[in-house]
Amino acid sequence: MKDYDKLIFEISKPGRKAYKLPPLDVEEQDLGAIIPKEFLNEEKLDLPEVSEVDVIRHYTNLSNKNYGVDTGFYPLGSCTMKYNPKINEEACRYSGFTNVHPLQSEDCSQGSLQLMYELQKTLCEIAGMDKMTLQPAAGAHGEITGVMLIKAYHEKRGDFNRNKIIVPDSAHGTNPATAAMAGYSIIEVKSNKNGLVDLEALRAAVGDDTAGLMLTNPNTLGLFEKDIKEIASIVHDAGGLLYYDGANMNAIMGHARPGDMGFDVIHYNLHKTFSTPHGGGGPGAGPVGCKEFLAEFLPVPVVEKDGDRYFLNYDYPNSIGKVKDFYGHFGILVRAYAYVLSMGSDGLKKASEIAVLNANYIKEKLKDYYYLPVDTLVKHEVVFDGLKEENGVTTLDVAKRLLDYGYHPPTVYFPLIVNEAMMIEPTETESKETIDGFIDAMIKIAKEADTDAEMLKTAPHDTIVRRPDETQAARNPVLKYEG
Amino acid sequence: MFPYIPHTSSDEQEILQTIGLNSIDQLFDDIPEDLRLRKPLNFPTSKSELEVRTYLKSLADKNCSLDDLTCFLGAGAYDHYIPSVIDAIISRSEFYTSYTPYQPEISQGTVQYIFEFQTLICNLTGMDVANASLYDGGTAVMEAALMACATSRKGEIIVSKGVSPDARKVLKTYAHAQKLTVVEVGIKDGVTDAEELEKLVSDDTAAVIVQNPNFFGVLEDLESLGEVAHKGKKTSFIASVSPMALGILKKPGDLGVDIVVGEGQPLGIPLSYGGPYLGFMATKEKYMRKLPGRIVGETVDVDGKRSFVLTLSAREQHIRREKATSNICSNQGLNTLAATIYMVTLGKEGLREVATQCAQKAHYAFNQLTKSGKYQPLFDKPFFMEFALKSDTSPDEINRALRNKNIVGGYDLSKEYPQYENAILYAVTEKRTKAEIEKLASVLEGIK
Incomplete structure (x- = not known):
């Protein structure tokens, strides 16, 4: 269902219902008798008509277009995308x-x-x-x-x-x-x-x-x-x-x-x-x-x-x-x-320790490939200033390429004082294997930047949509479905 | 070991070696020694899931769940039925474990439902644009007022005392910080005093704010109030409305309202002791680039495929910093999804049917409760699903008697309106049955 592209309004069909109320058990009065007509809307509501199955399928399909912490690694700096416990x-x-x-x-x-x-x-x-x-x-x-x-x-x-x-x-x-x-x-x-x-x-x-x-x-x-x-x-x-x-x-x-x-x-x-x-x-x-x-x-x-x-x-x-x-x-x-x-007092302390450990690990492993403005002990996140090699490939390109490798990209272009900022926060809830996988992908991308910059500039290649046009969205705003 | 921290001790050692440190403690060497906390935090250590569950369940059980009681309490939060489809969808981790949709390629689920939400809110209110939601109804009133002040470059806000007391308090907190003036207009016969309003409105007025139905459940004449408000030059007329009432009431957009806000809790969001709920905001197009909060727009991707993105971000704090229209940086995400699903599940017929049932049952209750004359209407005005009754008995005594019969009584209006002594505001939703309403009436009659 990767190609599902409907809005809920586009699957509406007159007569469908996704709800059932108990019958009204008090004596029904004419609505106009209890609320004066001048307050009442005589027209039908402009809302869709769908079945319960439609609702579930539609939003399940939408959920499949999303990426969450439960899907995979989400090293979004400053956002602390740690695991959300089920209890x-x-x-x-x-x-x-x-x-x-x-x-x-x-x-x-x-x-x-x-x-x-x-x-x-x-x-x-x-x-x-x-x-x-x-x-x-x-x-x-x-x-x-x-x-x-x-x-x-x-x-x-x-x-x-x-x-x-x-x-x-x-x-x-x-x-x-x-x-x-x-x-x-x-x-x-x-x-x-x-x-x-x-x-x-x-x-x-x-x-x-x-x-x-x-x-x-x-x-x-x-x-x-x-x-x-x-x-x-x-x-x-x-x-x-x-x-x-x-x-x-x-x-x-x-x-x-x-x-x-x-x-x-x-x-x-x-x-x-x-x-x-x-x-x-x-x-x-x-x-x-x-x-x-x-x-x-x-x-x-x-x-x-x-x-x-x-x-x-x-x-x-x-x-x-x-x-x-x-x-x-x-x-x-x-x-x-x-x-x-x-987590308790001991677990919270441990959480910070591992969050910091992981950030320093990523810093150490990637600093040969990505430019590190300040090489010192970091805390829970590390900020690189784009690729080390000048090859025209930007932080945005790296971020988009990461999508092809199945990772949520880091926070990009923040903080503002770092031009090509990529801000990586791994958190404590990621295994070494997961982090190693991410590091490998980042290194691979750095190498791709040297050999095939064009491929990175047109990334992502493997997502359901690719670089939606944000300029057009802001210039000619379409903020609701008009039918 | 902790279940949410996967590293084994050998993983830790390996990583420490890679980064050239000998101990975990050294990771914090950049913190001056006199600032290092060298004692354990003073609360218990970690617990098993079973212990956590047992303890939290014991706290939950100390509360009185409405599962075991019959609720006639409203006053800003309502006991409506929540269809099971909502929790089924919002429990999907692709929705609840994701972040703000900064990367549209892997967030089309979120941006699309926000686009649907904006459409649904526009269609219900009759407005041109809606944002992706705000914290709650009270902060939405405040944001609307600040937007009106910013667009008109004026600093006086007139607010009806029929607007929820919490919303007015939030408004005053922010107005004080920005040196804006808040003037309250009184209530006459249960509705905003239009004559007083007319005297107050001037060319210095940035905004006039009313609520419909107002805090007493009474219907306001939005059209006339709007005409009075618009006697001020560039004055914005703001209405905080119940989305449930829009199932049967005229759209604010057809009544001269410039900015519509409201509390979305009735749209499938649990009472949950007051939050999290959902604020919404919809306006005429002229405010589009002044709106606070996230907005999603439609666009196409490089292959020409329809897609959705966060847009008009030149209004927002991460771009504009101190010149942003608001400091808000999140929306109500998952609750926005819940309200979206509620609106499409009920749909064209259902929302009207629920609203109608609320109105029918509330009016039936009103008739039953006022039959004997012991309880009298505080106001003789049309209402939607909430109404106020006065009597000779104190609200405390009445609510205690009801509580003994497993009924949660109404809201004691004198808490916020001292002039309405011994007056209780009752809310009747579609969940209440005829038998429950009759029981309420009979217990009330029985109070000595």
């Missing part, structure tokens, strides 16, 4: 978790609240933070929640001049976008030749208008910012606070803690570090942790414990408010907690 998926589907209304009374949701409370405590311990909110829906959502905590802190002190957030040029795009959305202007500081924050540039950037610094550590080059304590003093001495982007937390669990490095607030990506599935783009979860002095600003409600009873505490008069409906992506939190329990 997580089972646990989040227990009826006591799925079939509970968020507004049911607290005595009806003690199990959910206990799970959230225990997860908060564990996440605090891993990060070296004091308090945690599980409300943010995703990493970027966690970022803006954290930056708003920083803002609330300055405002409460009557300090309204701090209107700038500093980000390194290697930062994720969400960092500057978040700071802007939180009402800040952005100062970008350059990285030094070793790929780390340039301390002199940072010193020049801070001042009495500095609200804070957003930093990933290890950074997006996979390098540990070894001067982090000095970075923290520079920012703190200027009166700013330090935000930790937890995207790369998989590198350091059990080995170092942002809270000990001087960070005041952090977010996690549960869909990266804590094995919850990426779901083709979401839903994720982006819990935010902070030091005690910022806790009064956390979004409400905060899950707390009083004796044996867990409860939602709304009594935070200085709270930034709410950042989303209800309490967070609970179903994702269950998965993350299942993972925390399964």
Whole structure:
């Protein structure tokens, strides 16, 4: 069924149904008698008509056009595509978790609240933070929640001049976008030749208008910012606070803690570090942790414990408010907690060790073929700057050729400070055999680039579609099916 | 050994040798010694799958599952029936273990269902373009308001108190950060006070936001409110709508709405203690390049074959950084798929049938509950599937009595609207039976 190319609308046929409702058992009234006609839509809905078999076949065929972690190796840098354990998926589907209304009374949701409370405590311990909110829906959502905590802190002190957030040029795009959305202007500081924050540039950037610094550590080059304590003093001495982007937390669990490095607030990506599935783009979860002095600003409600009873505490008069409906992506939190329990304190530490081991292995094996801007110990990921040999073959070509070999390509063209960036994050859940297979494919491609560049420029050759035209898609947008 | 870490100790040794290190510990030599954590993390060590399952099941069992109760609670999250096809498809690991479709060649499954989702949302709402979804209904309201402010370069947002309290709180959190003004317009007889709105709207107004059905379940006159909103120069009229109600109600696109948002949870997504749910957003074409979030478009590949890609990314954070339209970087992926499957499974006839059953049963319940006069309607206005009743008894007492009979009662409106004392908002979905509704009525009658 590789050639299946229909949209659901194209297999619709009048009269087909994929559902059956129980007969209406209350006395039926004319709809116009209960809802005035001026509100009612007289026309038929513009939705397809298909059978249940059609639904299942159609979406099963679509699934076959996808590649997931369960399909194969997915070394997408910065995304931590680790294996998604199956017990997580089972646990989040227990009826006591799925079939509970968020507004049911607290005595009806003690199990959910206990799970959230225990997860908060564990996440605090891993990060070296004091308090945690599980409300943010995703990493970027966690970022803006954290930056708003920083803002609330300055405002409460009557300090309204701090209107700038500093980000390194290697930062994720969400960092500057978040700071802007939180009402800040952005100062970008350059990285030094070793790929780390340039301390002199940072010193020049801070001042009495500095609200804070957003930093990933290890950074997006996979390098540990070894001067982090000095970075923290520079920012703190200027009166700013330090935000930790937890995207790369998989590198350091059990080995170092942002809270000990001087960070005041952090977010996690549960869909990266804590094995919850990426779901083709979401839903994720982006819990935010902070030091005690910022806790009064956390979004409400905060899950707390009083004796044996867990409860939602709304009594935070200085709270930034709410950042989303209800309490967070609970179903994702269950998965993350299942993972925390399964791995334990020892397993999480081990996970970071092997993630780092694997990244260094790939670095070592590929550095003769791909250009390595900084050859030093890396953490959980390694960034190459394209092929070592000049032969006109780009990072994009290498990525597309990898598809032919059955691998998901690395993250490409990020971080922006590396022109032909290919960012490889193997994670801890891949066997040596899998990683060796990937290394072999990368080496083969490097050799192909020397002998048959044209073949790489036209890759992939073995996928269901090949290099869809993105320019045309943006120039003449077709964003829905028009029949 | 850990089941999710395949390396044997000899694998580890071999790799260490290759990279020229003697121990795992040396992998962390770049972290200054005083920052190294030299003690174990302070929580239990790893557990077996059996232990994890037993423990999590015990936590789940501490909750009161609606499998064992009858639910008349709504107020933003609804107990609709979820067809089994949905979990069958979203449990396919090709969907749930994949990432954002950055590599279209191996993500056509994801990009195609997003394209279908965008189409379905446009068709239901009567709008031109839809994005690939947002976190939830509340953040969708906020994103719509920010988009209206950005496109009009104005900073005043007027929001009806008929919009869900959570959505208004989220809006205020973000508005504060961006120094935008949020003005609330009151409720008169259960609907947005159009006269007050008219006084508030000016050329400084970037957006007017209402909800339909509103938080009290009452139907708003979108067309008239839109006319009032549009008295402001370049003012965007934003409606947060129930996708279920669109099974029978007029399309917002036909009523002068510029930006339609809403909470997609009724479309096949479990209650799950409040999330993850699904926000959606659909607009007129003029907002297309200002939309937040992912958007999928149709194109062709090098062989001329129809294919789909993420598009218009010049709006987004990974390209535009601080100039992006929003910082959002994900969509609700798997929940978007669930809602897509729900909409096609119910289809042309089914969504109307479910919405009709909700309306019929809710009105039957309304009649049964108000028959004796002990409980009176808070508002005398047309509603869809939720309605508010007041009485002399406190909501706490009523809900306790119902709970003793395994019924989850309605939402105590005084929590967010102090002026509506002793008023409860009941939701009736297609899942409720005549017998359940009659039991609710009889327990309510029996409360002293």
